[in-house]
Amino acid sequence: MRHFWCILLAIAILPGFCQALDIKGVHYLSLQEVAGKLGMKTRWIQQDKTMQLESAWTKISFEVNKRDMTLNGTRIFMGYPIVASRGRFYLSESDYDHNIKPILTPQLSGAPPGLRHIVLDPGHGGKDPGAENKSIGLKEKALTLDLANRVKSKLQARGFRVTVTRGNDTFVSLENRAQNANRLNADLFISLHFNASSTTSVSGVETYAFTPNLQPSTSRSSLHSSDRKTYPGNARDEWNTLAAYYVQRSLFTSLKARDRGLKRARFTVLRDIRMPGILVEGGFVTNNTEGRNIGSASYRDKLATAIVDGILVYKKTLDRLAK
Ligand SMILES: [Zn+2]
Structure with missing residues (x-):
């Protein structure tokens, strides 16, 4: 239902509304939204195939339908593949939480464990x-x-x-x-x-x-x-x-x-x-x-x-x- 309104509003005047998607009970965030959360920019490496999120320090590459991404040159397997819909790429929120945040924003992971x-x-x-x-x-x-x-x-x-x-x-x-x-x-x-x-x-x-x-x-x-x-x-x-x-x-x-x-x-x-x-x-x-x-x-x-x-x-x- 949410997707229906998203499409309707996208056709009308609010393309920014299409930031999220739900497929088979999995919640997805657009890569534009992910980039915004991380202070990064999006760039097509290959239109409709590979998108890169970039900042001064970090590059993350995502390929449509693929379950692995590359974060600063290291390959990381996600729980769910990247989904394309109406010219946008989407990452599961679960992968954002479990595969991106712990590496790029570990200060949000709570008190760090000791290591002795x-x-x-x-x-x-x-x-x-x-x-x-x-x-x-x-x-x-x-x-x-x-x-x-x-x-x-x-x-x-x-x-x-x-x-x-x-x-x-x-x-x-x-x-x-x-x-x-x-x-x-x-x-x-x-x-x-x-x-x-x-x-x-x-x-x-x-x-x-x-x-x-x-x-x-x-x-x-x-x-x-x-x-x-x-x-x-x-x-x-x-x-x-x-x-x-x-x-x-x-x-x-x-x-x-x-x-x-x-x-x-x-x-x-x-x-x-x-x-x-x-x-x-x-x-x-x-x-x-x-x-x-x-x-x-x-x-x-x-x-x-x-x-x-x-x-x-x-x-x-x-x-x-x-x-
Ligand atoms: Zn073994």
């Missing part, structure tokens, strides 16, 4: 080897443990307290990993993984944050009944997003790896934590070129430095906001 104690979670272990590339001798469980040890010593050198969910080749359930971090009352949880694909040409790095309420995860195209629940991992949505953004940006830029983006999933380890958390996929063991890199200690050290650098930018932002 970090729990590192090397994925897999024991009976669970994780991803493998047998031809070049890679086992995810050994790679994540090595990476965790490298990240740990670099964070400790920066004055952080660090705890790991496993310090050797043992099996720890996903639930216990999260519960251990909760018991320790840690400030940040970082789960470390390497990726696998049946398509061996696939490569690149991605960082996950827990899917916000009422959004489908990146791997799904529509809302599922489980997306309507709120989980402990949702309590820190804004800070999950901010930490994942900085770590993903640091990862693909310093490793010169393919940017597979900030993605969303309801992973058990991220679902149950009562602190901000992210899950890093540091590359594909199934891609022989990237796999050989991951198999080398010097590359894993670079990967560890990239993760720590992302955390340091996150920490700097929290410190600035706490002042």
Whole structure:
């Protein structure tokens, strides 16, 4: 009904009235309205295909019908695709709240969390080897443990307290990993993984944050009944997003790896934590070129430095906001 009046008024004299749209229960804001809220300007990069929001510091590119946007060069997957209607582009309000505001206006996210104690979670272990590339001798469980040890010593050198969910080749359930971090009352949880694909040409790095309420995860195209629940991992949505953004940006830029983006999933380890958390996929063991890199200690050290650098930018932002 609102859209009907919008069309009617747009035809008449008030084109500015068409700032919002509702489709299948999802509320959308025009990119002009989003730009206005952020003090940015809109510009067509390609008429009716790609629109950019710009300010002196920030550029965000949106493509029609696409679920990923690029914010200052970093790819971010949204819950809903960009919608075009009558010459305007629309972004879901949920994506504005969960994917743009936490990064560009973190001062509106409430009191920032402290950041002193970090729990590192090397994925897999024991009976669970994780991803493998047998031809070049890679086992995810050994790679994540090595990476965790490298990240740990670099964070400790920066004055952080660090705890790991496993310090050797043992099996720890996903639930216990999260519960251990909760018991320790840690400030940040970082789960470390390497990726696998049946398509061996696939490569690149991605960082996950827990899917916000009422959004489908990146791997799904529509809302599922489980997306309507709120989980402990949702309590820190804004800070999950901010930490994942900085770590993903640091990862693909310093490793010169393919940017597979900030993605969303309801992973058990991220679902149950009562602190901000992210899950890093540091590359594909199934891609022989990237796999050989991951198999080398010097590359894993670079990967560890990239993760720590992302955390340091996150920490700097929290410190600035706490002042
Ligand atoms: Zn894994």
